Amino acid sequence: MNTLILRTTSSFLFTLLLLLSVFLLFRGHNEPGGGFIGALVAVGAYALYALAHGLKAARKLLPLHPLRLVGWGLLVALLSALVALFLNKPLMTGVWFSLFGVKVGTPVIFDIGVYLTVFGALLSALFGLEETARTGGQEGG
Amino acid sequence: MVTSVLVAFAGALGAPWVYRGLGNRAGWVLALLPLGLTLYFSSLLPAVLAGQTLRHGVAWVPSLGVGLSFYLDGLSLLFALLITGIGTFIVIYSGGYLKGHPDLGRFYLVILLFMASMLGLVLADNIVTLFVMWELTSLTSYLLIGFNHTEFRSRRAATQALFVTAGGGLALLAGLILLAGMGGSWEISELLTKGEVLRAHPWYLGALVLVLVGAFTKSAQFPFHFWLPNAMEAPTPVSAYLHSATMVKAGVYLLARLQPALGGTEVWSSTLMAFGLATLLTGATLTFRQTDLKRLLAYSTVAALGALVFAIGAVPLTSYYGAVGFAAFLLAHSLYKGGLFMAAGAVDHEVGTRDVSQLSGLFRAMPITGVAVGLSALSLAGLPPVLGFIGKEALYAAFLEAAPAWMTGLAVLGFAVGVTLALILTVPFFRGQPPEGVHEGSPSLWLGPVVLAGLGLLVGLFPGLYNPLADAVASAVKGAPVAYHLKLWHGLNLPLLLSLVTVLLGVGLYFLYPRLLAWMAREPIPGPESAYVGLMRGLMRFSGKLERLLQSGSLRAYLVWTFMGLVALVGLALLRGDGLLWPQLQGLHPGQAVLLALMLLSALAALRLRSHLATVVVVGIVGAGVAIVFLLQNAPDLAITQFLVETLTAVLIALVLLQIRRIGAVPRGRFLDKLVALSFGGILTLLMLAMLAQPMSPHLAQFFAEKSLPEGFGRNIVNVILVDFRGLDTFGEITVVGLAGLGVYALLKGLRKEGKP
Incomplete structure (x- = not known):
């Protein structure tokens, strides 16, 4: 889609939306938001950019393969669940501690895992389209 | 004891790096792990010989009776010493036998993982721990037997061993659950003291048969013995370890362990x-x-x-x-x-x-x-x-x-x-x-x-x-x-x-x-293996038929099966339940009425429109309307999620439409489509009405509202439920999401490969 307005604004919006997604992720514990919603916003940022500049350009904005994000997300979530075991508490008990004056808890880390997994999975689907399109386009043209 | 098993698992996971660093000498170094464990278990000898039994455990999921608890008496100590002691020599031996094999690092990983699971199995006190370790030995032995995975014969032998032992494992699971129910405890050490109760219980025979099937398949008893000689396709260190002292003795161990109880x-x-x-x-x-x-x-x-x-x-x-x-x-x-x-x-x-x-x-x-x-x-x-x-x-x-x-x-x-x-x-x-x-x-x-x-x-x-x-x-x-x-x-x-x-x-x-x-040797003797082969062949034929019926490759057919399946299941549940109920409805606000009218109009428009993109837009309006309803009902989290999902769906479909250039108008619905759509929509409406007619229990809502801040440290109740109270469910859900992403990616990639001339 070749509209000047979309092309120009999407670059700004991309950054803004990514920031918003991280913001939503971290405020989620107390205000509306959370890992799932944050991840959807982040995917939205990429989808918007892809509409304006094409999937190939959007893909270049992610330094690693999105499927790796899925793996990392699941690992982070799993590790956050295991922490309690080492303190002799049942699996997935929330453990809260203070890091540089900021209250951090394993549920928040778990939410980061949710964020990464959902983000990676949806982006994999999105970028998969591009890989199909590359050869599909050649065939068509 | 818990630490020793964890150390064994951790050491196994580190093995490939040790191999990468040390090369051919890695076998001697890695053998220090089982050797150290042997020494540790030897140090427990005096206590056990003095007649003590050692118990040690940590809570895992105590609400379900699942614990990582271990129990050491003479029997488990002998097995632990055999596993770690023979394991030491096996690791050294593998270094010489498989010298220069390109996958040797992976071999060390799996054989040490096997050792750790086997150790966990013989030390386990909790039934669930025992079963998890039991299955882990089946899985790792599958990887070990099929180590030469380019050979058809070793793949077949590995699959056969897995089918027989894991099939028996299922029977064992049922048997163990029955035992726990009969004895009222998930700890083997407690079940051993309740032998009289177990033997007099009406379920005794059923539980016994199930446990025996599990033990007999694992320990290659007649008529399940055929997998063991076939498993000789494995590299010799595997046969020497799994098929002499350890895995095949797991069934024997279990029988000996339960002997006083059963x-x-x-x-x-x-x-x-x-x-x-x-x-x-x-x-x-x-x-x-x-x-x-x-x-x-x-x-x-x-x-x-x-x-x-x-x-x-x-x-x-x-x-x-x-x-x-x-x-x-x-x-x-x-x-x-x-x-x-x-x-x-x-x-x-x-x-x-x-x-x-x-x-x-x-x-x-x-x-x-x-x-x-x-x-x-x-x-x-x-x-x-x-x-x-x-x-x-x-x-x-x-x-x-x-x-x-x-x-x-x-x-x-x-x-x-x-x-x-x-x-x-x-x-x-x-x-x-x-x-x-x-x-x-x-x-x-x-x-x-x-x-x-x-x-x-x-x-x-x-x-x-x-x-x-x-x-x-x-x-x-x-x-x-x-x-x-x-x-x-x-x-x-x-x-x-x-x-x-x-x-x-x-x-x-x-x-x-x-x-x-x-x-x-002149002619093949028909044995239980022929029955296994026949069973597998029948299974393949059956799944082939089922696949042709269900997996026709047409997206339309999949949707029909999925939707009509849901209609049948929900319909059955409604019929068997209280039947059709009409809830007491409150009046509509003018705002709500306008919203509903808009949604209805969009839905009708979606039926008439012939352009794909326009259809996506009007369906999106319906979704956005639902989101506004959520917002009006004070559910901001739900509303945000609904909005985002609607938006992303629209964008994704738009992207797909951009990719597929040659596409005609939306075809007019066929009779079958209309039938499916009407019945699915209808059954969901009935379900909603029936749910609304039920008196709403405030109990759960109250619980979460009260506990969210003091126990979950969060004011957003929805989020606290997701990541804390029901975190395990969420973990399952994100695993599904991740796998779905992987599936979509693989499917699209497959399309690309096929598309290549």
């Missing part, structure tokens, strides 16, 4: 003795069809496992011989079989063949291996002065006390084949000329066989060394204190006479071996 009934003893004897004879008979060293050993393992099961069945019927014979024979068999397997692999490695008819004069070429084979073969034959003799004598005493004469006679016949096999194995070492250029392998190849054979001799000469532990093992199996004096010479008695008969029979059979071989 044993003592007529059905227990007669079943175990019957199947044990059948297995012993099957293994012994089929020996005469083989000339391959490893397969010969595999059938002898089948026979030995049968003897062990027989002994466990005899435990309640004998004063103490059954339990003592079990303890002595178990150690003897693990030592000589592990050593013989490793020696067979060394011979194969140096000579290049495992066919006994092609081997000759090896003693001059490989004297160290020769000595080890000779000593182990003595134990296999059950001759003095090695441990195998003591074990067999005790077993004979048990059979004489517990079993009818004809059973004992058949058992003697089975053991006679052990003598024959010992001759078959040792004669090639002394007969004829050595092949050219064959020499002793590296120390890593002969160290294990020599030490294991040496131990067998040492304990045979000085049975007092093993006596205290044997008593502890026997007490654990018997469920009552046992004190017995192990010795080589008991004077002239009936067991000694039987031993003599065994040797004579065995030597006689050895001279018949070439003729028996020619006769038995």
Whole structure:
């Protein structure tokens, strides 16, 4: 889609939306938001950019393969669940501690895992389209 | 104890890096892990021999009775020592045997993982822990048997072993759950004290059969024995470890462990003795069809496992011989079989063949291996002065006390084949000329066989060394204190006479071996394996038919199946429930009315529009309307999610439409489509109405509202529920999301490959 307005604004919006997604992720514990919603916003940022500049350009904005994000997300979530075991508490008990004056808890880390997994999975689907399109386009043209 | 198992798992995970760093010397270094564990368990010997049982555990999911709890008595200690001790030599041996193999790092990883799971299995007190470890040994052994994954035969053998043992594992799971229900505890140590309750329970027979199926498949008992010889496709270190001392003994371990709780009934003893004897004879008979060293050993393992099961069945019927014979024979068999397997692999490695008819004069070429084979073969034959003799004598005493004469006679016949096999194995070492250029392998190849054979001799000469532990093992199996004096010479008695008969029979059979071989190897004998093959073939045919029916490749057909399936299930639930109900509805606000009208209009428009993009937009309006309804009902989280999902769906469809350029107008709905859409929408409406008609319980909402801040430290109740209260569900859900992403990606990638000319 070749509209000047979309092309120009999407670059700004991309950054803004990514920031918003991280913001939503971290405020989620107390205000509306959370890992799932944050991840959807982040995917939205990429989808918007892809509409304006094409999937190939959007893909270049992610330094690693999105499927790796899925793996990392699941690992982070799993590790956050295991922490309690080492303190002799049942699996997935929330453990809260203070890091540089900021209250951090394993549920928040778990939410980061949710964020990464959902983000990676949806982006994999999105970028998969591009890989199909590359050869599909050649065939068509 | 918990730490030792965790250390074993952690060490296994680190193995590939150690290999990458150290290369060919990694085997010696990695062996420090099992060696350290052996020393640790040895340090617990004094406490256990003093009659203590050690228990240690951490909570895992206490609300479900699942704990990571471990229990150490004589029986589990002997197994732990065998697993880690033999494991040490196996790791060293692998370094020499698989030297330079490109996947050696992965091999270390899996075999150490196997060791850790096996250790967890024999130490487990909690039933769930036991089962998880049990399945882990099945999975890791699948990877180990199929290690040469480019060969069809090893893949087939690995799959067969997995199907048989994991299928039995399912039966075991059901049996264990029944046991826990009957005894009212998830801890084995507590179930052992409730034997009377368990045996008198109406579910006793069902639970027993299920547990036996699990144990019999794992320990290759008749009629499930066929997977074990086929598993010889595995690299020799695997056979030496899994198929001598450890995995195949897991079933035997479980039976011995549960003997005090389940044993003592007529059905227990007669079943175990019957199947044990059948297995012993099957293994012994089929020996005469083989000339391959490893397969010969595999059938002898089948026979030995049968003897062990027989002994466990005899435990309640004998004063103490059954339990003592079990303890002595178990150690003897693990030592000589592990050593013989490793020696067979060394011979194969140096000579290049495992066919006994092609081997000759090896003693001059490989004297160290020769000595080890000779000593182990003595134990296999059950001759003095090695441990195998003591074990067999005790077993004979048990059979004489517990079993009818004809059973004992058949058992003697089975053991006679052990003598024959010992001759078959040792004669090639002394007969004829050595092949050219064959020499002793590296120390890593002969160290294990020599030490294991040496131990067998040492304990045979000085049975007092093993006596205290044997008593502890026997007490654990018997469920009552046992004190017995192990010795080589008991004077002239009936067991000694039987031993003599065994040797004579065995030597006689050895001279018949070439003729028996020619006769038995001529045609395939139909056995339980044919049933397995038939079952698998039928399963494939059935799934092929099912696939053609369900997986036609048409997206439309999938949607019809999915939606109509849901309609049927929900409809059935509604019919069986309270039926159709009409809730009390409140009036609509003007705002809500306008919203609903808009949504209805969009939905109708979607039916009429012929442009794909426009259809996406109007369907999006319906979704956005739903989101606004959520917002009006004070559910901001739901509303945000709904908005985002709608937006993303629209964008994704738009992107897809951009990619697919040649696309016509939306086709008019067919009759079937209309029917599916109407019934799915209709059934969901009925479901919603029925749900609204139910009185809403404020209990849960109240609980979460009250506990969210003090226990979850969050003010957003929805989020706290997702990541804390119901975190396990969320974890399952994100796993599904991740897998779905992977699936979509793989599908699209597959399309690309097919699209390439």
